[in-house]
Amino acid sequence: MAHDLPSSLSPSRVSSFTDCALAFRFSVIDRLPEPPSLPATKGTLVHAALERLFCLEPAERHLAAALTCLDQAIDGIRLDPEFTGLALDDDAEQAFFDDAEAMVRRYFELEDPTTITPIGIELKLEAAIGDLRLRGIIDRLELDDDGGLVVTDYKTGKVPGERQERSKLGGVHFYAYLCEKNFGRRPARVQLLYLSKPEALLTTPSEQSTRALERKVSAVWAAIERSCSSEDFRPRPSRLCDWCAFQAWCPAFGGDPAEAAALGAAARAETEVPVAVA
Numbered sequence: 001m002a003h004d005l006p007s008s009l010s011p012s013r014v015s016s017f018t019d020c021a022l023a024f025r026f027s028v029i030d031r032l033p034e035p036p037s038l039p040a041t042k043g044t045l046v047h048a049a050l051e052r053l054f055c056l057e058p059a060e061r062h063l064a065a066a067l068t069c070l071d072q073a074i075d076g077i078r079l080d081p082e083f084t085g086l087a088l089d090d091d092a093e094q095a096f097f098d099d100a101e102a103m104v105r106r107y108f109e110l111e112d113p114t115t116i117t118p119i120g121i122e123l124k125l126e127a128a129i130g131d132l133r134l135r136g137i138i139d140r141l142e143l144d145d146d147g148g149l150v151v152t153d154y155k156t157g158k159v160p161g162e163r164q165e166r167s168k169l170g171g172v173h174f175y176a177y178l179c180e181k182n183f184g185r186r187p188a189r190v191q192l193l194y195l196s197k198p199e200a201l202l203t204t205p206s207e208q209s210t211r212a213l214e215r216k217v218s219a220v221w222a223a224i225e226r227s228c229s230s231e232d233f234r235p236r237p238s239r240l241c242d243w244c245a246f247q248a249w250c251p252a253f254g255g256d257p258a259e260a261a262a263l264g265a266a267a268r269a270e271t272e273v274p275v276a277v278a
């Protein structure tokens, strides 16, 4: 029996499939529950603080206000399973919040938020390439001084080395493509703001990068279709295995992928709301 195709692709799904097709299957097709991850939860918190900051009037977006936004975001995350599931002790929790604060402070070394003109925050966009639906959430979309669109993506992970830089910017071209399809014009600039350093990676989308993105995403989609119809999702062991939540079902670690399919189906059945019979 062939696997069902996913309903859409996002930048993270494209990376997931190209990094390891089997991990993609476990996550997207089998929809196995994944434990919360400390880096991802910290990213969620910092993004929430900056989202609140940009809801303020431009003149109010100073550091003290950003730290208040962070406190509000901390209040909002304390009871969230994404945070409680980390089961941090008091020291680890303090280190987690201190690190988030350091990132918010570093943000101010990269730009002056009072000068930014956002036209969209946490903007959900969709576009189609043939039958394929692309989906993405843009952290911030703004206008530059000439009225050009600028896509900004906050990054709370490590700054990539030169070899990884291209693939990171590839994700941003995905967002540029979504903008072009939705607003009828290509962004003048896309930028990744790394809050761990701080450092900014900038690129200018072009006709060439748009076409390259279309080709890459179409090729990944065709590969996913083949994998689904042949039920062939191969493991691709790499350093990423150290952080993979699916080792227990991965043949590279002595696991059985068939058990993952049954577990995913059971987990989904538990969360599905029963339909009332009249």
Ligand code: SF4
Pocket: 020, 022, 023, 235, 236, 237, 238, 240, 241, 244, 245, 246, 247, 250, 251, 252, 253
């Ligand atoms: S453990 Fe490694 S090879 Fe196995 S599914 Fe995870 S990323 Fe892929």
